[in-house]
Amino acid sequence: MEPTTSGRFRVHDRRPRPDIDGTGPSDPPEEFVLVEYPEESIDPTAPDAEDRFDPLYAAAEGYEGALADRVASLEPGFVVDTTLAWTDGSARFADVEVVRESRFRFADDVEGMFEAAVDAWDQIRSAGEAVGSITTRSNDGEPNGALYLFADAPGSDAFTDLRAGRIPIEPLAARVNESREDDGPREVFVLRPAAHDFVAVYVVFDREGVLAQTMRDTYDLGPGLAAGLDDGALDAAKAGSDGDGDGSGDEGGLSDGDEDGFDALDRL
Template sequence: MDPTTSGRFRVHDRRPRPDIEGADGEPVAGAEAADRETIDTSDADDVAPPEEFVLVEHAEGPVDPNEPDAGDRFDPMYATAEGYDGDLGERVASLKPGHVVDATLAWTDGSARFSAVEVVCETRFRYADGVEGMFEAAVDAWQSLRADGEAVGSVPTRSTDGDPNGALYLFADGPGGDTFDDLRAGRLPIEPLVARVNASRADADPREVFVLAPADHEFVAVYVVFDRDGVLAQTVRDTYDLAPGLAAGLDSAVPDAARADDETGQDEDTGRIDGTEDDADGVDDFDALDRL
């Protein structure tokens, strides 16, 4: 009987399975399966590789980085995305990046497959690299961080009515950096950022999480939008062509729907980026370096 693992997981991404074996089917020397790096060792015909899900443990609340197992808690695991039948096949096919699932994984020869899965929250993760026209709130907050010599930071955003609508996290990504790839692959965890937002909000609504790497700036933004079905999430999707967004003709733009506090996100008296104080919605006293 195959060993199993049961629990609550975040579907972090769905992607083609990297080739970590040689042409003879044996593991490539020095290749770590946990890293899942692509190693092309054959001249086989150009056949699309099978797809897999990247899964991470779901956090019910904020994680203390000083806990003994905090360093390994969000290590990614991988489950086959294809080859299921019947009702289970329909459930697996419907899974999207960002979904939270209760699942049982069966392990055979080191590979995991779903033996049961149920979606419990339909949060969505969306990834975009090389985006043009990064919205002003992110650029202004990043410039303030760099002026202070910081490589990572956070800022809450608000609607034009002043209501909190998102938590924006920014990470340096200089020449030769791979921050976007590390975030998408789960090597840098997004889950603690979402857990902080969820713990600070009175609702349990699904979120929309955008991981955006601008073409013209050396940072990566992780934008946790509080309302997945709200105007802000729709606007970001529409602006960066990530999914059907606002209806045609609606005159709105991300800089108007998402304003950093005090426009720049910087307190005029202290010089601190808003969102690092205890009263910031979704980013209360969160240090993005806790697990990064």
């Protein structure tokens, strides 16, 4: 009988497994990168925190019937309850059920990084820090996202480490879930700008809100404001999300974040 593992996991990404030792196939298949979803919050500064978020890989193809449909519907960011069956060290889904349809979206070499991220990074570096976070707010002053920034210095590759799960995203999303009164799905954008030496992890509180849609449109990461709108309605919607030029628009006015527990220079 095959050994199995059951639990709740985050679908972190879908990609070929990294060939660390150079012995893998020349054309490896895509697999789902899964990260254990903790029942209780984990302090990211704890000595064993990184081990709690070690990624594992599960086959993305080769299923049949209803299970094949459920596996094919999985997207990065989804939270799932699953049973994994193991054969010779490789995992396959024996059963899977989606619990929350949050989304992770990754974009490298981004042009036109939004101003809130650039301004926040300047503040963080001026304070001598290598990481930090701010809360962004909508035009009406309501918190709409938590923006985390990581240094991407020469010789390091924070974007690749985040995408591979070697730097865990889960504690950042968990902090948002703990601070919010709702249990809705989030949208997480991991962006590396072409013109700056940082990587942004932007946890947007409302996956279906204007901010998430604007981010998807701006960085070509899926359907956004343009979906279902004619040109005139789209222009009006974008104008409404741009703010009034004082840095408080939906793409993120700087804030100290006291209302929901995120400090402007909060250490990760």
